[in-house]
Amino acid sequence: MRYYLDPFGCAKNQVDAENMMAHLGNAGWSMAEDAADADIIIVNSCGFIESAKRESINAVLGWRKLYPRVKILLAGCLAQRYEKELTESLPEADGFFGIDDVTKIVEKVGQWGIGECNSDNAISSRIYSGSSNNDSYSRPLLSLPGSAYVKISEGCDNRCTFCAIPLIRGPLHCRTVPDIVEECKGLVARGIKELCIIGQDIGSYRSGESELPELLNAIAELTGNFWVRLLYIHPDHFPLPILDLMQNDPRFLPYFDIPFQHGSSKILSAMNRRGTAETYIALVETIRAKLPTAIIRTTFLAGFPGETEADFASLLDFQEKLRPDWLGCFTYSREEGTPAYTLSGKVPKKIAAQRQHEVEERQIQITEKNMDRFVGQKLHVLLEEQFSGENEEADDDENLWLGRLYCHAPEVDGTAVITGTGSMEPKAGDILPCKVIARRGFDLEVRLL
Ligand code: SF4
Secondary structure, three states, rough: EEEEEOOOOOHHHHHHHHOOOOOOOOOOOOOOOHHHHEEEEEEEEEEHHHHHHHHHHHHHHHHHOOOOEEEEEEHHHHHHHHEEEHHHOOOOOOOEEEEOOOOHHHHHHHHOOOOOOOOHHHHOOOOOOOOOOOOOOOOOOOOOEEEEEEOOEEEEOOOOOOOOOOHHOOOOOOOOHHHHHHHHHHHHHOOEEEEEEEOOOOHHHOOOOOEEHHHHHHHHOOOOEEEEEEEEOHHHHHOHHHHHHHHOEEEEEEEEOOOOEEEHHHHHOOOOOOHHHHHHHHHHHHHHHHHOOEEEEEEEEEOOOOOOOOHHHHHHHHHHOOOOOOEEEEEEOOOOOOOHHHOOOOOOHHHHHHHHHHHHHHHHHOOOOOHOOOOEEEEEEEEEOOOOOOOOOOOOOOOEEEOOOOOOOOOOOOOEEEEOOOOOOOOOOEEEEEEEEEEEEEEEEEOOO
């Protein structure tokens, strides 16, 4: 009873995979390091945009070719969105398993009669009733040491016209404050040093009378030396009171991931966003005035239907005024079932890609300049892994580690390269004081103090 997991997609999908792993483990399944040793291969798919869908389908095809007799389960967002169509068009997959209730994973794989599946009640009785479930006590974590994602909500009510997420994950539903705090407490007790709070839009969080500020205040009641990092806040309802908490409690990192998407009022309105470039700049100015060390990460979408050269110029102008520390630029993906699917004014893929490239090129200098401000600063670094490859810059007698500072979210931003650990024996998952010595491209070189 061994499974191999091939994970795709975002942090929300990762948490679903971790919960599946918890349930499988509780029923006697173990994870195979190598797909060759597995009874089933689980492809935990992403179905957000065209390129992500293709990637997950190619994974199924690739595994089928390598292992003709192993059962392959296509799980995750793609299975949720297209189960009916894929049942006919993707015979290489033996089964499909959406995201409605990941607690049913043991039942699902049990249908194939592999091994004997034990009752999973011990875990399911502790799981909240949403479509994303957490076993905060024993859930295996797929993040690098020291960090964990805490999913506080599922689905989204914002209805941005380009986005398929509400079709896949449904309307917003939020976990309760005590449930989330209990999970955070359990993770901290397990030695987790960074709690990354996630949801499709955590700014929309609401449970009873509590919104995001109340939730964070409840997490702040926990004792211990840990970081709280907030990921994905929609700019149209940014909860300003969280800035006060960040001012008063340094464990809440001044890191803001706000997907602005565009700088043209016409395009923003067509995306069903209420803000304008001006209101978004004003928001970032408010954040930076209150928290001068704030890091701004954002995403832009190039090539939305109707985007003219003038609209694109507005996007570039917005980028220049915003000067975000980190930026991911994507091209528009026409997704059936979304309101934007029927919009006229299609932008050719080639032009969208050129615009994406131009945004990315301009961002290189902005990010490098922004990162320069850290050189010479004394900060803290979360150690993640010891560097094992060949590295010409590392002295022979020095240990080289990789980690992250508060300005680096997991996986998406640059990294901290830690040199000069000398006779120290740091461990992955430690948060240690350090000094930034230099910038290397987007990365920062730091020395432990
Ligand atoms: S806020 Fe994010 S997840 Fe929600 S509809 Fe808009 S883009 Fe999609």
